Amino acid sequence: MAGGPEDTLEIMSNQTVAWVDLTTQDVELSPLETALQGQFLGARGVGASLLSRHIANASDPYAPGNPLVFSVGPFTGTPWPTGARYHVTFHSPLTGAYGYANSSGVFGPALQQAGYSALIIVGRSEKPIYLEVTPDGIFFRPAEHLWGRGTREVHDALEANGSRVACIGPAGESRVRFAAIINDRGRAAARCGGGAVMGSKNLKAIVVRGKAQRDLPAAFIAEARHAFAKVRDHPNVRGLRDLGTVVLVGPKNRSGDLPARNHQSGQVPWVDRVDALAIARYTYRTRGCYSCPIRCSRLTRVERGPYPGELEGPEYETLDALGPLCWVDDPEVILEANRLCNDLGMDTISTGATIAFAMECHEHGLLADAELTLQWGDPGSVLGLIERIARRQGLGDLLAEGTKRAAQQIGGDAHRYAMQVKGMELPRQEPRIAKGFGLGHATSNRGADHLYALPTIDLAGNLDAARHFFPPQIVPELMEADNEAYKPDLVVLSEHYCAVSDALGVCKFSTAETYALYPEDLAIGLSALWGREVNGQDLLTAGERIVNLERLYNVRLGLSRIDDHLPERFTTEALSIHTFERDASGEVVRSASPIHIGRLNDFEAMLDRYYLLRGWDANGIPTSQTVRRLGLQSYVRGFDAPGD
Amino acid sequence: MPVALVRIHIKYHNMLRRLTGVDMQALDLPAGCTVQTALEAISRQYGHHLHEMLFSPNGTVATHLVIFHNGQLTRDDPDGLLLSEGDELMLFPSISGG
Numbered sequence: 001m002a003g004g005p006e007d008t009l010e011i012m013s014n015q016t017v018a019w020v021d022l023t024t025q026d027v028e029l030s031p032l033e034t035a036l037q038g039q040f041l042g043a044r045g046v047g048a049s050l051l052s053r054h055i056a057n058a059s060d061p062y063a064p065g066n067p068l069v070f071s072v073g074p075f076t077g078t079p080w081p082t083g084a085r086y087h088v089t090f091h092s093p094l095t096g097a098y099g100y101a102n103s104s105g106v107f108g109p110a111l112q113q114a115g116y117s118a119l120i121i122v123g124r125s126e127k128p129i130y131l132e133v134t135p136d137g138i139f140f141r142p143a144e145h146l147w148g149r150g151t152r153e154v155h156d157a158l159e160a161n162g163s164r165v166a167c168i169g170p171a172g173e174s175r176v177r178f179a180a181i182i183n184d185r186g187r188a189a190a191r192c193g194g195g196a197v198m199g200s201k202n203l204k205a206i207v208v209r210g211k212a213q214r215d216l217p218a219a220f221i222a223e224a225r226h227a228f229a230k231v232r233d234h235p236n237v238r239g240l241r242d243l244g245t246v247v248l249v250g251p252k253n254r255s256g257d258l259p260a261r262n263h264q265s266g267q268v269p270w271v272d273r274v275d276a277l278a279i280a281r282y283t284y285r286t287r288g289c290y291s292c293p294i295r296c297s298r299l300t301r302v303e304r305g306p307y308p309g310e311l312e313g314p315e316y317e318t319l320d321a322l323g324p325l326c327w328v329d330d331p332e333v334i335l336e337a338n339r340l341c342n343d344l345g346m347d348t349i350s351t352g353a354t355i356a357f358a359m360e361c362h363e364h365g366l367l368a369d370a371e372l373t374l375q376w377g378d379p380g381s382v383l384g385l386i387e388r389i390a391r392r393q394g395l396g397d398l399l400a401e402g403t404k405r406a407a408q409q410i411g412g413d414a415h416r417y418a419m420q421v422k423g424m425e426l427p428r429q430e431p432r433i434a435k436g437f438g439l440g441h442a443t444s445n446r447g448a449d450h451l452y453a454l455p456t457i458d459l460a461g462n463l464d465a466a467r468h469f470f471p472p473q474i475v476p477e478l479m480e481a482d483n484e485a486y487k488p489d490l491v492v493l494s495e496h497y498c499a500v501s502d503a504l505g506v507c508k509f510s511t512a513e514t515y516a517l518y519p520e521d522l523a524i525g526l527s528a529l530w531g532r533e534v535n536g537q538d539l540l541t542a543g544e545r546i547v548n549l550e551r552l553y554n555v556r557l558g559l560s561r562i563d564d565h566l567p568e569r570f571t572t573e574a575l576s577i578h579t580f581e582r583d584a585s586g587e588v589v590r591s592a593s594p595i596h597i598g599r600l601n602d603f604e605a606m607l608d609r610y611y612l613l614r615g616w617d618a619n620g621i622p623t624s625q626t627v628r629r630l631g632l633q634s635y636v637r638g639f640d641a642p643g644d
Numbered sequence: 645m646p647v648a649l650v651r652i653h654i655k656y657h658n659m660l661r662r663l664t665g666v667d668m669q670a671l672d673l674p675a676g677c678t679v680q681t682a683l684e685a686i687s688r689q690y691g692h693h694l695h696e697m698l699f700s701p702n703g704t705v706a707t708h709l710v711i712f713h714n715g716q717l718t719r720d721d722p723d724g725l726l727l728s729e730g731d732e733l734m735l736f737p738s739i740s741g742g
Contacts, residue, residue, distance in 0.1 A: 235719055236738075239707050251708050251739040254697065255659045317742045428742050437741070450742045461657065461710035461736020464717050479736075481658040513741050577662070579693045596662045 015117040018138055020131065022201050023064060023123030027138045032117045039631065041526075041539075042073035042117065044502035045546040047089030047100060050120055052553050052635050061093035061193070062175065062200035064124035070111065070166075070206065071119075073505025077112030077290065078216060079224040080525055081231040081517075082507035084109055084290035086183075092192040094177040094350070094402050095423040095447045098553045099192035102451070102502055103166075104289040105184030107208065110164035112505075115212035121201065130158065130167075130205035135212035143204040147173065150343035151182040158207045159185075167205035168195040169345025171390040175199055176400040178350035178425070182342055186297075186312025187289075190347035192424060192446055220528035227521055232293030234516035236460070240296040240509055243276040244286070245316035250275040256577035256598055257433040257459075259426075260324040261376060262356035263419055263567075266430040266575050266598065269588040270329045274319060278331050287312065294509050300335055307336035314338045314348075317450070320428040321352025326359060327377035337382055344390035350402065353425035355385050357403045358395070360417040366410055369395045419567050421448035422559070431570045432598035433577070434459055436487045436494070439606050442564045443491065445550035454512040455487070455494040465515040469493050484601055488610035496543030503546060545630045548614075548622050552635050561620040564607060566600075574599045617642045648675040650729040652682060659737045663694045679711060679722035682733060697737055710736040 015032035032046070040046050047069045056065030068090045075083035086108025092099025111119075115135050128143040146154050146167075154167040166183035172195030179195030180188045198204075231237060239247040249271060252258040256266035272278060282302060288295035301310045314322075314334060322328065322337040341348045359381070361367035362374035372381040372395070388396025398406050403418035403425055419426045424447025431438025440453030457465045458481050466475045470489060478486040494512055497519060501511045504526065510517050519536035527534045554563075575598035579591045611618060615626035624641040627633055655668040664686070673681055683705065687695040700706050705722045712718065712734035718725060727733075 242707075245742070247708075248739060248742065251737065254693075255737070255739055257739065454741050456740035459658070460738045460740040462738075463710075463712055463734070463736070479657065508741075579663075 016115050017118045017120065018116055018133075020119055020121045020138055021123045022121065022125040022129070022140075022203060025125075025140045037074070039542065040546060040549075041500065041503035041542050043071045043076065043085070043087040043505050044073075044089070044100065044102070044499060045542065045549075046118055046503070047071045047087050048098075048546055048549045048553070049635075050118065051089045051091070051098070052549060054120065054122070055091055055553075056122075058091060058557055061091045061096065061099075061197060064201065065122055066091050066197070068121045068194070068197050068201065068203075069118060070121070072108050072112040072117055073503055074526065074529055076505030077109030078529070079221055079228065079291055080504075080506065081224070081228040082289065082292050082294065082510045083224075083505055084292060085502070085505045085507060086111060086189070087502060087505075088181060088189045088194045090192070090194050090197045092194075092424075092446065093175065093196045094193040097422060097447075097557050097559055098445050098550050099194065100446055101181065101189035101191045101194045103181070103183055103187045103189035104507060105164075105187035106290045107164045107166050107183035107187070108505065109290040110208040113211045113214065114208050115214070119206070121203065123201065125202040128202045128204050130207060131203065133206060133208045134210045136210070141207075146204050151345050152185065152343050154205055155185050158205055161209070163207050163209040165205055165207050167345075168198050168203075169343060169390065171344045171346045171400075172196055172199035173204075174390065174392045174400070176346060176389055176392070177402045177405070178347040178354070180341075180345050180347045182345050186342060188342065188347065190349065191449065193347075195345050217528055217531065220525060223525045223528045227517060227525060228291070228293055230521070231510045231516045234514060236462075236514035237294045237509065237516055240294055240514075241286075243280065244283075244296050244298045246276045246279045246298075246314065246319055248316045249319065254579075255433060256575060256596065257430045258324055259320060259428055259430050261327050262325060262353075262360045262417060263426075263430065263569055264360070266433055266577060267580075268324045268327075268329070269580050269590060273329045274323050274331050274334065279314065279319070282331065282335065289507070292507065294507070296509060302332050302335055305332060307332045309336065309339050311335055311339050311342070313342075317428045318348040318352070321349050322355075322382065323352075325352050325356045325428070326382050328379065328382055329377065330379060333379040333382065337386060340383065340386045340390075344386065346386070346390055349427050350425040351386060351389065353419055354389070354399050354403050354406070355382055357406070357417050357419065357425075358385065358399055361410060361414050364413065364417070366412055366414050367395075416568060419448075419569070421566060422446075422563050424448050426567075427451075430575065430598065431566055432575045432600055433481070435481065435484055435600065435606075436490045438566060438570060438600060439487050439603075439610060440491045440494070442566050442603075442607070443495075443610060445547065445554055451508060452498060453491045453494040454498050454508055455490045456513055457490055457494070457515075458487075460514075462515055465518075468515075468518065484606050488606050488613055491610060492613045493540075495547050496540045499543035499546040500539045503542065541630075545632065548626065548630050549632055549635055551616070551620075551622060552627070552632060555621050559620075561607065561611075561618070564620055566603065571600050571603050649673065650675050650677065650727060650731075652727050652730070653732045654682065654686065655732065655734045657734065657736045659739075660694070660697060660735050663697065664690050673727065677727050679713065679718070679720075679725045679727065679733065680705070682727060683722065698735075708738040710738045712736075
């Protein structure tokens, strides 16, 4: 795919980039560079380039000059199936390195339809403000009346006449290092602490109003309709549509991939209290994001009892993080915890993992609280800690720093209970069972993350996808979940495909999770949209370029192989997987003998092969040959790429 | 009159292998049997933990079970797909990301 500066093709007519300075309240508009689109497609790729070029102070994530980039992809806001996503790129206060968050709903499409492909937000407002983004311009509005308010109230106040809102809650204002940006009431650009960066700029919300004139090529609309039907009718999306992402809970519990008690276990004996059927009892509607034929989102309601309320969710990740990981078996507590996190504006994954960390520290006598028991499964501790973290009160002030920093302050063995990579808490897979995910958590450039690679092919039994991408001789071993030999191959491919999905602005449930669409399908759509030929391999190469650019950002900060490691629990402790039976009294009992022992046999060998496949040296640094091959020479600043 | 039998082969993957304890097995079934017949047979052989992986509570084949018939992914009705002598079924539990 062409991508040089000589390429002057007008790819899209309304691709405006707005440089928004909160200090001076100036806005500069410019067209999105065509070369940038050619190289990095959009959204995540464009965000990576813009952050790399404009980072002002990498030693302070809250430095006013640092950019907070909101960007959308070429498919965002179009009829392309799942073209609903937007991306936020920033220097992460949680990892101290490359950070981003990605979300769905209708905010991203509204931003695209208002005529903007990226907002580069710099500076710091003297007083709290929100931005009003319209086709006619971007306006600075006072937000002092909204400061301190939860995200629900902010939506109530700003969401009118079809406008769309992304905002922070109290957690972002108090710079909780894993504060989220909440859009469309129930969707979250959750990870890496983007909400804290937004809070540091005194930016409470972004409101998008109005639509710009935009003509999409007829050929693209036809391809989008075809792809929409393909996703809608694909058997791999059926479970997500019928039961949402919580459909995973029961099967994962059987296989030992339902992390519990801070990864001391991969199963809970009471799974039927929190599985998909349990959540279905609270579900009153399903919802799809913009242009989505899958509609995996659940609207749930608790009518009575101590925790009444409504919620969009829970998703699998949230359910495990705030449930089994903290040994909470009451679905109504989990729903309430989810609601609190959304309203206060916090990443549910990091929140749950941080509470589980606190509980395990307490178990080992390292942490106590005068008001909260910190006992496994105690609802008061879970809900109380969420409130305290968001407002940095008491113990919450320590935990708002995330598990890595909190462990350093607690001292002793606390670091052993911090389930994090590069400072970001692990998502809800068990690396000793889902080994591809384990490797992907470790290598992800934004810290531990299930969506950076999403290596599902082996776990999903997707033999057709394996045959599509890999040489036949490695497919049998690759498809064995417990076999580590070709997990690096799976992770590399999946990282590229995920980067493509994020860059185009589509949901991975149509791509790397289900393979309802292959890169070739996306390329057909993009060719029709751009009016020039792009093939599936071009897209995967763009994905590789994005992953390498993100790596280069971190390499400049001194990150290397040592930062691509999992917490020692996963390489030093084995995990016993059992079956469960009900005895005569109805009690659930665990089988005496395990049916499987989960362990990572040779993580270093996986990492070696991963680097080899990537064209990186043994320290995890892209070689100069790799940098040249991907056209990233201009991004190599402050260090010399190693020789070939 | 003796019932004619066909011999099929079943390969188990991942969690299914852990529950059965074998990589693969040969299975003799009455001629005219279907994929459903085969799943029911192994379910009887290995008990309810395997049954939970193969069937939904309503008795239909589980949505998270992926079946390859002679190397090809099949989405056909398991009760309508006839098996012949020497056929191979590959069974994967489908559990993906998050």
